[in-house]
Amino acid sequence: xxxxxxxxxxxxxxxxxxxxxxxxxxxxxxxxxxxxxxxxxxxxxxxxxxxxxxxxxxxxxxxxxxxxxxxxxxxxxxxxxxxxxxxxxxxxxxxxxxxxxxxxxxxxxxxxxxxxxxxxxxxxxxxxxxxxxxxxxxxxxxxxxxxxxxxxxxxxxxxxxxxxxxxxxxxxxxxxxxxxxxxxxxxxxxxxxxxxxxxxxxxxxxxxxxxxxxxxxxxxxxxxxxxxxxxxxxxxxxxxxxxxxxxxxxxxxxxxxxxxxxxxxxxxxxxxxxxxxxxxxxxxxxxxxxxxxxxxxxxxxxxxxxxxxxxxxxxxxxxxxxxxxxxxxxxxxxxxxxxxxxxxxxxxxxxxxxxxxxxxxxxxxxxxxxxxxxxxxxxxxxxxxxxxxxxxxxxxxxxxxxxxxxxxxxxxxxxxxxxxxxxxxxxxxxxxxxxxxxxxxxxxxxxxxxxxxxxxxxxxxxxxxxxxxxxxxxxxxxxxxxxxxxxxxx
Amino acid sequence: xxxxxxxxxxxxxxxxxxxxxxxxxxxxxxxxxxxxxxxxxxxxxxxxxxxxxxxxxxxxxxxxxxxxxxxxxxxxxxxxxxxxxxxxxxxxxxxxxxxxxxxxxxxxxxxxxxxxxxxxxxxxxxxxxxxxxxxxxxxxxxxxxxxxxxxxxxxxxxxxxxxxxxxxxxxxxxxxxxxxxxxxxxxxxxxxxxx
Ligand code: SF4
Numbered sequence: 001x002x003x004x005x006x007x008x009x010x011x012x013x014x015x016x017x018x019x020x021x022x023x024x025x026x027x028x029x030x031x032x033x034x035x036x037x038x039x040x041x042x043x044x045x046x047x048x049x050x051x052x053x054x055x056x057x058x059x060x061x062x063x064x065x066x067x068x069x070x071x072x073x074x075x076x077x078x079x080x081x082x083x084x085x086x087x088x089x090x091x092x093x094x095x096x097x098x099x100x101x102x103x104x105x106x107x108x109x110x111x112x113x114x115x116x117x118x119x120x121x122x123x124x125x126x127x128x129x130x131x132x133x134x135x136x137x138x139x140x141x142x143x144x145x146x147x148x149x150x151x152x153x154x155x156x157x158x159x160x161x162x163x164x165x166x167x168x169x170x171x172x173x174x175x176x177x178x179x180x181x182x183x184x185x186x187x188x189x190x191x192x193x194x195x196x197x198x199x200x201x202x203x204x205x206x207x208x209x210x211x212x213x214x215x216x217x218x219x220x221x222x223x224x225x226x227x228x229x230x231x232x233x234x235x236x237x238x239x240x241x242x243x244x245x246x247x248x249x250x251x252x253x254x255x256x257x258x259x260x261x262x263x264x265x266x267x268x269x270x271x272x273x274x275x276x277x278x279x280x281x282x283x284x285x286x287x288x289x290x291x292x293x294x295x296x297x298x299x300x301x302x303x304x305x306x307x308x309x310x311x312x313x314x315x316x317x318x319x320x321x322x323x324x325x326x327x328x329x330x331x332x333x334x335x336x337x338x339x340x341x342x343x344x345x346x347x348x349x350x351x352x353x354x355x356x357x358x359x360x361x362x363x364x365x366x367x368x369x370x371x372x373x374x375x376x377x378x379x380x381x382x383x384x385x386x387x388x389x390x391x392x393x394x395x396x397x398x399x400x401x402x403x404x405x406x407x408x409x410x411x412x413x414x415x416x417x418x419x420x421x422x423x424x425x426x427x428x429x430x431x432x433x434x435x436x437x438x439x440x441x442x443x444x445x446x447x448x449x450x451x452x453x454x455x456x457x458x459x460x461x462x463x464x465x466x467x468x469x470x471x472x473x474x475x476x477x478x479x480x481x482x483x484x485x486x487x488x489x490x
Numbered sequence: 491x492x493x494x495x496x497x498x499x500x501x502x503x504x505x506x507x508x509x510x511x512x513x514x515x516x517x518x519x520x521x522x523x524x525x526x527x528x529x530x531x532x533x534x535x536x537x538x539x540x541x542x543x544x545x546x547x548x549x550x551x552x553x554x555x556x557x558x559x560x561x562x563x564x565x566x567x568x569x570x571x572x573x574x575x576x577x578x579x580x581x582x583x584x585x586x587x588x589x590x591x592x593x594x595x596x597x598x599x600x601x602x603x604x605x606x607x608x609x610x611x612x613x614x615x616x617x618x619x620x621x622x623x624x625x626x627x628x629x630x631x632x633x634x635x636x637x638x639x640x641x642x643x644x645x646x647x648x649x650x651x652x653x654x655x656x657x658x659x660x661x662x663x664x665x666x667x668x669x670x671x672x673x674x675x676x677x678x679x680x681x682x683x684x685x
Contacts, residue, residue, distance in 0.1 A: 039681040040674065044655050048674055050681055059520060060575070066524045071668075088521060102521045109523055153574040153598060169576035169602035179671040181678055185654070217508060218568040221597060251571060251596055317508060317571075338507040338566055345506070434517050443542065455512040455572055457537050 026292035028189050029258050030224045033164040033289070037147045039181060046183040052146040052163075053080060054176050055132045056119065058110045059087035059436060060151035064173035065113040077180045078118040082141065085110055085123060086131045087436050091399055091426035094124045103437070117177075130402020130428040133157035133371040137241065138404055140270025144259035144286040149176060154371050154452065156247040160240035161267075162259035162289050164224070167248065187253045188298040190223040194231040196306030201486035203381065204239035205373060205450070205469035207231065208246040209311035209321035211303055217319040220252035223299060226291065227257050231305035237266040238375045245372045246452050249318040258290040310485055312358055312448075313467040315346035316456050322358070324472060324484050330354035349456055350464050351444075358482050363466070364445040366396040366477040367459070368423075370433035373450035373470050374401030376408050382474035383414045385488050386421040392480030396423040397439060399431040423477075435460045448476045494607050494661045496636040497588060499561030501625045502551055504535075507566030511573040511599065513538060515581045522577075527584040534581040556629035563590045564621060570599025579603040589635050591642065593618050604657045605667070611635060611642060617649030637662055 027035070034049070041047040054077075061083070068074070075081065088103045090096070098104045114121035122128045122135055129135070133154055136142045142158045148165035149155060151173045158165035168182065176182055194207060225247050227240070235243065240257045247255030257263075264283050267273045274282045309323035320343075322329065331343035331354065347354065352361075368374070368382050379400060398418045400406040406428055409415055415425045432439040433451035435458070441447040443462025450473050454465035468476070471485035478488065519533030539550050546553040563582065569592045570578055579602050582590065589609040603610045613621075624644055625631050633644045637658065642649045660667055671678075 040677050045670070046654070046656055048671065048678070050678070062523050063525055063576075100521075102523075105523050106521055151574065151576075153572070167574040167598055169574055169598060169605060171576060171602065171605040175668050175671055178668060179675065179678060180682075181671055181674075183656075183667055183671065217571055218594065218596070221568070221594065249572075251568065253597060317510065338505075341506060342508055436517055436520065453510075453512065453572060455510050457516045458512050461516070461518070461537060461542065 026295040028291040028295045028297065029162060029226055029256050029289055030164065030187070030189055031295070033145055033147065034186060036145065037164070046185045049147060049182045049184045051080070051149050051176050051180055051182060053082070053136070053141060053148045054180075055136055055148065055150035055152070055155065056081060056083040056110070056114070056173070057087055057132050057150065057152055058085045058089070058106050060170055061173060062106060062109040062113065064151070064170050064177060065109070067171070067174040068177055073178045075117040075119065075177045080180060081117075081119045081177070082136065083110060083114045083119050083121040084129060084132045084135060085121075086428075087430045087434065089124070089427075089429040090437055091429045091431045091439060094427045094429070100438070127403055130404065131371045131374065131430055133241070133245065134375060134401030134405065137161065137237070138270070138402060140267055140273030143267065143273065143282070144263060145289050149182065153248045154245050156252070156255050157241050157245040157371055159244040159247065159255040160237060160257050161263055162256060162286065164254055164256065166254040187224045188222050189296075190220055190225045190252065190299040190301065191297040192225050192227050192301050192303070193229040194227060194303045194305050195229040196231055196304050197234070198231060198305050199308060201310050201471060201484070201489050202308045203469040203471060204235055204242040206308050206311045207303070207305060208243050209313065209318070209467065210308055211301070212246065212249050212319045213311070213321040214303065215250045215301060215319070217249060217317050218251040220247070220250035223252050225250070225252045225255045226297070227255060232257055233260065236377060237262060238377045241375070242372055246318065249452060259286045310469060310472050312472060312482060313454050313465070314350065314352060314358060315343065316349055316454055317346070318453060318467060320346065320454075321467070324358055324468070324482060326358060328352045328354050328356050328358060359484060361482045362446060363448050363476050363481055364394045365441050365447040366391070366393050366473050367399070367432040367447055367449040367451060368470055368473055369397065369399030369401070369431050370449075370451035371401065371430075372452045374399060374405065376405050378450065378470045379405070379409050379414055380412075382470040383417040385471065385474040385478065385485065386423070387417045389421055389478055391422045391477040393477050396477045397426055397432055398423045399426040400428050402428050432459055434458065435463070441465070448473045448482065494588065494609060494637060496634060496638065497561070498632050498634040499588065500557070500559060500630055501562045501564045501621070501633055502557045502560035503622055503625050504551055504563060504565045505622055508568045508571055509565060510571045511575050511578040514570065514578040515575060520575060520577055525580055530577060530581040530584040533577070534585050559586070561586055561588045562633055562635065563587050564618070564625060565590060565592050567593045569595050570603075571596040574598035574602070576602045576606070579606045579608045583608050591618065591621065604661070607661060609635065609637065609661065611651045613642060613649040613651055617642070617647070620647050621649070
């Protein structure tokens with residue numbers, strides 16, 4: 001049977017479209033997923049794109065349900081929708097009704113809306129609650145070749161599995177609830193090739209911070225990034241999630257890593273992943289998703305992972321990362337007037353001066369958490385440095401990304417390591433990443449954070465954020481100042 | 491959604507580039523069960539607008555008497571980056587803005603804005619500079635945004651802007667894109683059966 005005839009025989013589902021050669025041209029991973037989910041596309045209209053998995057979170061979904069009710073519409077595919085409570089939840093005592101009435105109302109609305117629509121909610125008594133971008137992968141809900149959306153910009157995280165995943169707004173949530181589809185237009189393709197072996201003391205977080213410094217925070221607008229190269233292949237799924245998570249910080253629509261044995265190993269035996277023969281068949285389909293030889297990208301960027309150093313941001317956007325051994329850059333050296341003005345504003349907010357070393361800069365708070373770096377391997381890395389030592393910062397919050405992560409840490413005794421070092425061991429949630437739940441950095445304080453955004457006020461009004469890896473965060477906690485983790489790992 | 495065709499208004503200049511949505515609507519104002527315009531009006535650019543004790547910062551353009559009543563925001567490149575919170579365009583609309591002019595927008599902001607009838611107007615850098623200079627000289631300058639003609643006009647200048655034909659039709663005719671999706675419910679069901 002020729003390839004084309006075979007494609008016709010199996011229909012136009014995801015499997016057929018993922019086969020190389022169907023359609024007769026070399027395609028990227030992104031093109032294959034897009035083609036397989038395009039319901040229709042009329043001239044002069046955006047494409048109607050089918051959504052396989054829709055994640056709902058507490059902070060953005062309630063107005064969408066109000067919108068549905070106003071129009072008298074119902075949820076088309078509740079079984080393709082899951083809900084979690086992560087943004088607003090207290091991390092000290094999540095089971096107690098939240099002291100803030102609005103927060104309480106938001107959490108109750110999430111419960112009522114899920115119940116009313118027949119949507120599965122991973123509530124705090126489920127044993128599986130956590131940050132949406134942590135729980136969907138660990139439950140095996142995130143799978144290669146899928147389209148995944150959520151009213152949350154860090155939905156890009158799921159691209160680590162070779163799923164096309166991106167953030168949408170509340171109006172789009174309403175549309176997806178009603179029709180399981182989105183209106184979208186095709187993005188350009190950006191190849192980010194990362195080769196070489198990561199040096200000791202460096203992690204996926206340092207890779208993405210270095211890439212953001214290279215691309216800038218609008219360097220990938222209009223693009224979907226596919227991460228390729230030996231350094232990407234060598235990353236664990238958790239590292240790949242960190243990479244894809246911060247893809248949005250370059251302005252990209254989504255980030256992707258082609259699924260491989262690392263992906264399949266991670267997925268095997270996850271609760272919602274296919275099992276037995278179905279799993280083997282899925283692996284055949286998933287393998288075929290990889291970008292064909294000769295497929296074209298619109299843009300390319302290259303990074304040598306072996307030359308990296310631990311990275312830290314000095315400014316108020318995630319593109320301001322520099323090696324931790326560097327000095328605060330001089331705004332006058334930046335290319336355009338707009339960039340110079342932003343840099344000056346950032347330095348004033350951070351109260352830093354050009355030319356001063358970053359190493360040794362005072363740190364008040366350390367936050368180890370968020371959908372970027374609150375998975376088991378992240379917490380293990382930090383615990384390895386903290387074991388048997390005491391932190392020198394005012395406080396360090398350790399907030400696991402999910403109840404599963406929390407249990408796994410406790411089974412390994414990591415929580416004891418954190419507590420003995422003087423850290424606070426919290427219940428899962430977004431916590432100090434966005435300071436929506438009461439976990440805040442005080443005005444003027446410096447926080448080394450493993451999260452993804454250092455914007456003004458992000459971790460609380462007047463809070464000053466240094467973004468870094470879990471290793472750099474732990475080393476800085478031990479020193480009470482910005483610290484090179486290589487001094488502690490050697 | 492009301493139809494948005496052409497209108498004339500004055501401009502609030504906020505020329506910084508890369509203004510992110512945590513600045514447009516700080517996180518602590520996000521918690522709401524449904525769209526809450528009073529809260530959104532207070533939230534807009536809150537930490538740039540007010541000191542920690544709540545007093546207005548006199549130098550911030552939104553607090554200047556000459557910019558009261560502005561309906562057009564003129565801002566720097568990559569506006570609305572970072573978070574995809576739809577509360578950013580909601581807060582601008584609640585505060586009376588109908589269009590944002592910039593040289594570029596973050597993607598989710600752009601799409602959220604269009605979904606709510608807030609017009610993202612992308613102009614060339616030269617035009618943005620010319621308009622900023624004109625508004626700086628004459629803060630009450632009247633600026634017309636003409637969506638059918640895809641043009642911004644002011645005394646002494648004009649600039650064209652791109653918009654995809656679907657978004658334009660939706661805005662001009664007051665169509666809701668959800669109706670387009672619902673119209674295709676049959677095609678969506680057929681698609682579901684092939685999978
Ligand atoms: S951890 Fe932070 S970035 Fe991630 S979903 Fe929560 S608030 Fe958003």
